[in-house]
Amino acid sequence: MPYELHYWPTIQGRGEFVRLALEAAGAPYVDVAREEGGMPAMTHYLASPEVARPPFAPPFLVEGKLVLAQTAAILMYLGPRLGLVGRSEADAFWTHQVQLTIADFVAEVHDTHHPIAVSRYYEDQQAEAQARAADFRRNRLTKFMAWFEAVLERNPRNAGASLPHLVGGRLSYVDLSLFQVVDGLQYAFPKATRRVLKKAPLVAALHAGVGSHRRLRGYLGSERRIAFNQQGLFRRYPELDG
Amino acid sequence: MPYELHYWPTIQGRGEFVRLALEAAGAPYVDVAREEGGMPAMTHYLASPEVARPPFAPPFLVEGKLVLAQTAAILMYLGPRLGLVGRSEADAFWTHQVQLTIADFVAEVHDTHHPIAVSRYYEDQQAEAQARAADFRRNRLTKFMAWFEAVLERNPRNAGASLPHLVGGRLSYVDLSLFQVVDGLQYAFPKATRRVLKKAPLVAALHAGVGSHRRLRGYLGSERRIAFNQQGLFRRYPELDG
Numbered sequence: 001m002p003y004e005l006h007y008w009p010t011i012q013g014r015g016e017f018v019r020l021a022l023e024a025a026g027a028p029y030v031d032v033a034r035e036e037g038g039m040p041a042m043t044h045y046l047a048s049p050e051v052a053r054p055p056f057a058p059p060f061l062v063e064g065k066l067v068l069a070q071t072a073a074i075l076m077y078l079g080p081r082l083g084l085v086g087r088s089e090a091d092a093f094w095t096h097q098v099q100l101t102i103a104d105f106v107a108e109v110h111d112t113h114h115p116i117a118v119s120r121y122y123e124d125q126q127a128e129a130q131a132r133a134a135d136f137r138r139n140r141l142t143k144f145m146a147w148f149e150a151v152l153e154r155n156p157r158n159a160g161a162s163l164p165h166l167v168g169g170r171l172s173y174v175d176l177s178l179f180q181v182v183d184g185l186q187y188a189f190p191k192a193t194r195r196v197l198k199k200a201p202l203v204a205a206l207h208a209g210v211g212s213h214r215r216l217r218g219y220l221g222s223e224r225r226i227a228f229n230q231q232g233l234f235r236r237y238p239e240l241d242g
Numbered sequence: 243m244p245y246e247l248h249y250w251p252t253i254q255g256r257g258e259f260v261r262l263a264l265e266a267a268g269a270p271y272v273d274v275a276r277e278e279g280g281m282p283a284m285t286h287y288l289a290s291p292e293v294a295r296p297p298f299a300p301p302f303l304v305e306g307k308l309v310l311a312q313t314a315a316i317l318m319y320l321g322p323r324l325g326l327v328g329r330s331e332a333d334a335f336w337t338h339q340v341q342l343t344i345a346d347f348v349a350e351v352h353d354t355h356h357p358i359a360v361s362r363y364y365e366d367q368q369a370e371a372q373a374r375a376a377d378f379r380r381n382r383l384t385k386f387m388a389w390f391e392a393v394l395e396r397n398p399r400n401a402g403a404s405l406p407h408l409v410g411g412r413l414s415y416v417d418l419s420l421f422q423v424v425d426g427l428q429y430a431f432p433k434a435t436r437r438v439l440k441k442a443p444l445v446a447a448l449h450a451g452v453g454s455h456r457r458l459r460g461y462l463g464s465e466r467r468i469a470f471n472q473q474g475l476f477r478r479y480p481e482l483d484g
Contacts, residue, residue: 049392049396051396052396052397052398053336053339053393053396054389054392054396055339056343056346056386056389065332066332066335068335068336068339069339069343070338070339070342070343072342073335073338073339076335076338077335090307090308093308093310093315093318094295094310096312096315096318097295097297097310097311097312097315100312100314100315101298101311101312104298104349111357115353115357115358115370115374116357116370116373116374116377117373117377117381118381119377119381120377128357128358128370128373131358131370132357132358132359135358135361135362139359139360139361144298147296150291150296151295151296154291154293154294154295154296156294
C-alpha cells in the first residue's frame, strides 16, 4: 500500500518537506490531490464530521487508519520507516527538534509576505511586508542560518566529510528540509541569501550535496517537482529582498 | 535526579506548557533560571560552542546528557514518562499533532502584538498590531477554537463525561496546554474570548475542569505560577481586543 500524501496540488508549500523524504527514500506514495478526483478526498478529511481525528490543515499523511497532520510529526513518523533518521531515541528527538526549528523558521518566512492577515492579498499589506522582511533579513535570517551552521560545525561526523549532515554521518530528513529551505530562500530572497550563505559555508555545502543526491536529482528534474511560484511559502517579491 | 527546565524566569511563555505537565504529574524538577545562579546555566546551553546539540531558544529540558528544546518535542518526550499520554503509537502521534497545532496557534497569538519585529517595541508596531489582532479575532481565533471543539466533540470517550479530554478518557498533556491557551486568551482578549467560548462549550468545560485538578490547583495558587504580564506570549492591550 503506497502512502497517501494530501496537500494543495499547485504549490510546494509545507507538503514539499514530506515529498522530499518520500522521494529521497524511493518510497511508494500517491500525491492524492494532484490525481483525478483527489481534491474531494482531501476535503473529506478536513471537513467531514465523520473523521474522528481531523487535521487542522494540510499536509497530512494517510496510511491505513492513520491520518497524521503537521509536517514535523509526519517526518518523525516516516523517518525510521524510510531510513531517514538515526535509530536511538536521542537521535530521533534531536532530529525532530531541528525539524521543529525549521518549521518555526518557515513560518517566519511566510509571514514576510503576509504579516497582517493570511486572508488578505499581499498587495493589501505590502508596506507592512516590507517592514517585516527588512527585520527578517537583518535579524531572523541571520540568526537561524547561524544556528544551522553551528549545528553542522558541531556535528563530529562532519570533520573531513565532503557532504555535511545535520545529524550523524548520513542523510536524514532534516538535511532534505534544510536543502528545501535554502532552495526556497534563493528563490524568494536571492540577494540576502547570497550574503548570508557566505557566512554559512556548511549550509551551502549541504544544499549543493543534497541537490546532487541521485534519486533527488531525478525528482527535482521531473514534473512531480512543482516550480516555486507566487502562491507558496517562498515568494519572489523583489521589494522584500535587499 | 529531578528534571531541569530552562526558561526565562519572569514570564509564563512557552515554558509554562512544560511546567504544567511537570506540576500536574507531581514530577520532581528544577526551574533552573529562577534559582540563584541559574541564568548563566541557561545561557551556557544557548551560547557555548561546547554544546554539541544546542537549543535554538528556551524552553529546553535537561536530563542527564539529553538537552531537548521545542515545547512540543519536550512534551512528547515527557508524556509517557509522566503518564500524560496514551500508550499506543497512534495516540502518541495524535496527541503530538494536537500539541503542534496549539504551538502554531500560540505563535499567531504572539504575533498579534509583534506583527513586524520581535526586536522592536509593541508601541512601534501598534497600528499593525491592531490590524493583525482584528484579523486574528475574526478569522484565526474562531477557526482554531472550532477545531479544538470539534476534536472534543468527536472523542467518543467524552460522551456523558463531566470533564472532556482531547484524547481518550483521561488527562493528557494537550489538555493542560489547551487549559493554558484558554487561560492566556482570557487574559489577553477577554471580550473576544468570552464570545468564542460561547460557541465552544466543551473547550470551556475542559478549561474549568483542568483548573480544578487537585495538583494543578495547588500549583496555580502557589508562587511558582508566574502571573500573566506584558512581557509574555499573552499580553493585555485593550486596543487589540474587541
